[in-house]
Amino acid sequence: MSTLTEDIRMADRPEGLEGQGFFATKLQTVVGLARKNSIWPLPFATSCCGIEFMATMGAHYDLARFGSERLSFSPRQADLLMVMGTIAKKMGPVLRQVYEQMAEPRWVLSVGACASSGGIFDTYSVLQGIDRIIPVDVYVPGCPPRPEQIIDGVIKIQRLVETESLRRRDSPEYKAMLNTYGIE
Amino acid sequence: MEVTDLEKIVSVLKEKYEEDILYAEMLYDFPTVSLKKEKIVEIIQYLRDNSETKFEFLTTLCGIHYPELNQIAVMYQLHNMMTGKRVRLKTYLPIELPTVTSLTSVFPGANWMERETYDFFGVIFEGHPNLKRILNVDEMIIFPLRKEYPLEDQVREDKNDAMFGR
Amino acid sequence: MEVNHTIEDHIYQPEEKRYSYLNLGPTHPATHGIFQNVLKMDGEIIVEATSTIGYIHRAFEKLAERRPFYQITPITDRMNYCSSPINNIGWHMTVEKLLGIEIPKRVQYLRVIVMELARIADHIICNAVIGVDTGALTGFVYMFQQREEIYEIYEHICGARLTSNVGRIGGFERDFTPRTWEKIDTFLNNFPTVLKEFESLLSRNRIFMDRTVGCGPITAEKALSYSFTGPNLRAAGVDYDVRVAMPYSSYDDFDFQIPVGKNGDTYDRFMVRQEEMWQSLSIIKQAIAKIPEGPFHANVPEFYLPPKEEVYNNMEALIYHFKIVMGETDVPKGEVYHCVEGGNGELGFYLISDGGRQPFRLHFRRPCFIYYQAFPEMVKGSMLSDAILTMSSMNVIAGELDS
Numbered sequence: 001m002s003t004l005t006e007d008i009r010m011a012d013r014p015e016g017l018e019g020q021g022f023f024a025t026k027l028q029t030v031v032g033l034a035r036k037n038s039i040w041p042l043p044f045a046t047s048c049c050g051i052e053f054m055a056t057m058g059a060h061y062d063l064a065r066f067g068s069e070r071l072s073f074s075p076r077q078a079d080l081l082m083v084m085g086t087i088a089k090k091m092g093p094v095l096r097q098v099y100e101q102m103a104e105p106r107w108v109l110s111v112g113a114c115a116s117s118g119g120i121f122d123t124y125s126v127l128q129g130i131d132r133i134i135p136v137d138v139y140v141p142g143c144p145p146r147p148e149q150i151i152d153g154v155i156k157i158q159r160l161v162e163t164e165s166l167r168r169r170d171s172p173e174y175k176a177m178l179n180t181y182g183i184e
Numbered sequence: 185m186e187v188t189d190l191e192k193i194v195s196v197l198k199e200k201y202e203e204d205i206l207y208a209e210m211l212y213d214f215p216t217v218s219l220k221k222e223k224i225v226e227i228i229q230y231l232r233d234n235s236e237t238k239f240e241f242l243t244t245l246c247g248i249h250y251p252e253l254n255q256i257a258v259m260y261q262l263h264n265m266m267t268g269k270r271v272r273l274k275t276y277l278p279i280e281l282p283t284v285t286s287l288t289s290v291f292p293g294a295n296w297m298e299r300e301t302y303d304f305f306g307v308i309f310e311g312h313p314n315l316k317r318i319l320n321v322d323e324m325i326i327f328p329l330r331k332e333y334p335l336e337d338q339v340r341e342d343k344n345d346a347m348f349g350r
Numbered sequence: 351m352e353v354n355h356t357i358e359d360h361i362y363q364p365e366e367k368r369y370s371y372l373n374l375g376p377t378h379p380a381t382h383g384i385f386q387n388v389l390k391m392d393g394e395i396i397v398e399a400t401s402t403i404g405y406i407h408r409a410f411e412k413l414a415e416r417r418p419f420y421q422i423t424p425i426t427d428r429m430n431y432c433s434s435p436i437n438n439i440g441w442h443m444t445v446e447k448l449l450g451i452e453i454p455k456r457v458q459y460l461r462v463i464v465m466e467l468a469r470i471a472d473h474i475i476c477n478a479v480i481g482v483d484t485g486a487l488t489g490f491v492y493m494f495q496q497r498e499e500i501y502e503i504y505e506h507i508c509g510a511r512l513t514s515n516v517g518r519i520g521g522f523e524r525d526f527t528p529r530t531w532e533k534i535d536t537f538l539n540n541f542p543t544v545l546k547e548f549e550s551l552l553s554r555n556r557i558f559m560d561r562t563v564g565c566g567p568i569t570a571e572k573a574l575s576y577s578f579t580g581p582n583l584r585a586a587g588v589d590y591d592v593r594v595a596m597p598y599s600s601y602d603d604f605d606f607q608i609p610v611g612k613n614g615d616t617y618d619r620f621m622v623r624q625e626e627m628w629q630s631l632s633i634i635k636q637a638i639a640k641i642p643e644g645p646f647h648a649n650v651p652e653f654y655l656p657p658k659e660e661v662y663n664n665m666e667a668l669i670y671h672f673k674i675v676m677g678e679t680d681v682p683k684g685e686v687y688h689c690v691e692g693g694n695g696e697l698g699f700y701l702i703s704d705g706g707r708q709p710f711r712l713h714f715r716r717p718c719f720i721y722y723q724a725f726p727e728m729v730k731g732s733m734l735s736d737a738i739l740t741m742s743s744m745n746v747i748a749g750e751l752d753s
Contacts, residue, residue, distance in 0.1 A: 044377060046383075046384050046405075046406050046748065047383075047406055047428065047431065047748060047749050048428055048431040048512055048513055048749065051431060051432060051475070051512055052511070052512055054475075054494065055494065055497070055498065055501070055511075058491060058494040058495065058497075058498070059491050059494065059495055060494075060495060060498045073377070073378075073379040085406070086406055086408055088404070088405055088406050088407050088408065088752075089321055090320075090321045090404050090405050090407065091376065091384065091405040091406065094375070094376050094377065094405070098377060118337070118340075120424065120425075121408045121409070121413070122335075122336050122337060122340070122343070123335055123336065123337060123408060123409040123412065123413055124328055124333075124334070124335065124336070124337055124338075124409060124412075125319075125320060125321075125328075125407045125408065125409050126337065126408055126409070128337055128339065128340050143513065144511075144512050144513060146511065211684060211685045211686070212447060212448070212684060212685070212686045212687075214685075214686075214687060216685070240574065241574060241577065242577050243577070243689075243696070243698065243715060244698060244700065244713070244715040244720075246700065246713040248702065248711045248713075249711075259700070259713075261687065261700075261715075265574075265588075265590055265595070268595055268596060270687075272685075272687070291575060291577065292575050292576055292723075293575060293576040293577035293578075293720060293723060293724075294577075295723055296719060296720070296722075296723045297719075297720065300719075304411070317404075318403060318404055319403065319404035319407040319752050319753070320404060320407060321404075328409065328412060329411060329412050335409070335412050335413060335415075335416050
């Protein structure tokens with residue numbers, strides 16, 4: 001059917017200098033393009049948002065379209081830490097350990113109201129937002145957020161990944177930001 | 185004359201443990217008996233083995249804090265699956281020293297339920313194989329479900345108390 | 351040449367056995383929920399297991415002491431979040447028991463339809479995840495598509511997909527629209543084919559049966575002494591189902607069977623849940639065939655929010671609306687216990703009310719919490735992969751495990 005082939009979009013060609021048999025552009029652009037379409041998430045699913053994540057990975061709202069085909073449960077091999085669900089104070093150190101084990105560059109997506117700010121559970125045993133212990137890049141609100149919202153969050157992460165400078169992770173500002181969380 | 189469930193249970197209890205019964209009533213069609221705490225485990229075992237009542241299934245076990253009475257109650261609910269009859273037993277413990285014998289020798293399923301009651305209210309179950317905190321962090325020093333402790337996380341400063349009714 | 355040493359001389363026999371400890375830590379693959387098991391292993395065999403839970407303790411029971419009744423419904427949602435309408439309706443029935451409200455027949459039948467859909471949704475997840483843990487990923491993808499259909503039905507009834515907050519004290523917010531009935535009919539026509547396909551993939555599959563038969567067994571006496579309920583108890587051989595033993599919401603009008611297993615192992619649990627899905631489908635069909643006409647809520651103006659047109663035009667409706675939302679209505683004092691058959695067993699609500707707008711004490715009898723105690727005993731002597739399968743076949747949902 002003609003409409004299906006017309007709808008297929010390949011990744012946009014970045015700006016650059018083109019000639020017979022060569023194409024020159026910034027390294028940062030190419031690396032960003034490659035990284036954004038192959039993010040390997042670590043689904044840190046704790047509660048109800050985890051079930052909505054399972055629905056997002058299912059056939060209806062396929063998250064694998066965006067390059068996240070391989071879920072990595074080992075932090076060493078993951079790029080994106082998706083924290084989905086309530087984090088209790090007992091779980092805080094575990095989350096922190098998982099974050100510290102991830103290799104740079106790493107991004108954090110906080111899915112759901114409970115991970116972003118404690119949600120409806122303003123109680124003594126719930127951590128009021130994971131940004132008290134780890135730096136977060138994108139917050140997805142909702143209780144639980146619809147799969148479309150989770151995909152929207154992943155697309156925003158893709159935009160961050162695409163435009164990130166290659167020197168950012170070694171810069172002193174980034175290190176200072178990590179120090180505010182107590183991470184060396 | 186037809187004997188109600190409550191009367192049957194009370195009569196079975198009266199055969200051996202008459203002085204332990206404090207109060208018996210029917211609450212919303214549920215026989216409830218309040219007992220003294222000293223022989224509660226024997227009474228439950230007796231109710232389990234007695235052929236008239238045969239309460240062989242422990243449904244649940246929880247604690248209740250009564251601040252005006254300065255007591256913590258422990259509530260046991262038993263169930264006879266064959267006849268469908270249930271009973272609720274309550275014992276009241278003083279808040280300064282809430283100790284009671286553990287039910288794990290009679291029902292192994294009471295293990296975690298007693299740990300949860302200890303975690304929330306501080307009730308000490310003597311004879312429990314592993315009485316540690318189960319749901320809260322191990323370093324917690326208070327027993328949070330007692331009425332005097334607040335619900336909210338005190339670390340949080342950005343919520344306006346007047347609006348959020350904390 | 352003479353050889354006078356035996357082979358035993360060459361095999362290393364340590365004086366004392368050394369065990370290794372494997373941490374099946376809080377973060378699991380395959381999203382079962384977060385709880386920790388430290389396994390003491392002798393090679394590949396598990397000698398002892400120690401469970402640590404509480405990694406998602408959200409203090410529901412304390413939270414419920416500070417909320418009026420309608421604000422507790424979203425909390426009950428998040429206990430067993432795979433089948434949240436059952437929790438909501440169970441809580442509303444507890445309050446109705448406390449207040450002594452009589453529920454019309456149509457509401458009871460509608461509640462049965464919603465609860466059976468929720469039960470199917472819960473068993474879909476559990477069985478699909480058992481398949482995933484044995485390596486069969488296809489069944490998961492097929493069954494999850496059917497769960498999307500159930501989500502769309504929930505959206506028509508109450509507006510939400512997963513944590514449904516369905517119904518009110520006394521009934522439902524609105525009657526089922528014709529589109530809802532169409533969707534339920536489509537689901538009832540399509541789901542049996544998918545379920546049969548899923549069953550044919552796994553239930554007589556040699557590899558699946560080899561993995562699951564004899565894996566994590568428990569006898570009926572032990573199960574009863576550990577206070578098991580639900581499909582785990584029925585797989586062990588005891589036919590206790592709250593819907594039959596203490597019928598609520600007109601379950602005694604329907605004709606259904608209780609599937610019972612024999613050994614209490616993983617295969618029996620899988621088959622019991624599979625058969626319960628078929629029985630739930632039959633119950634929904636009977637309910638649709640026999641549903642009477644009538645009001646979709648009981649006549650309790652003090653607890654049921656009046657419709658908005660009346661609130662804007664009628665003085666009494668405005669006063670009732672105000673009193674219900676601000677929680678000023680008086681509630682009788684008393685202690686009540688009500689139980690429903692949740693996806694995992696007998697879900698009980700023990701409510702003590704002291705006359706105020708908030709409960710004095712609310713205790714949830716959570717089936718998951720109670721039967722997970724027996725996990726160390728069920729895996730003793732089995733191998734590591736059997737432990738994973740036993741854990742997933744027990745359908746442990748972390749929200750229900752830690753309250």
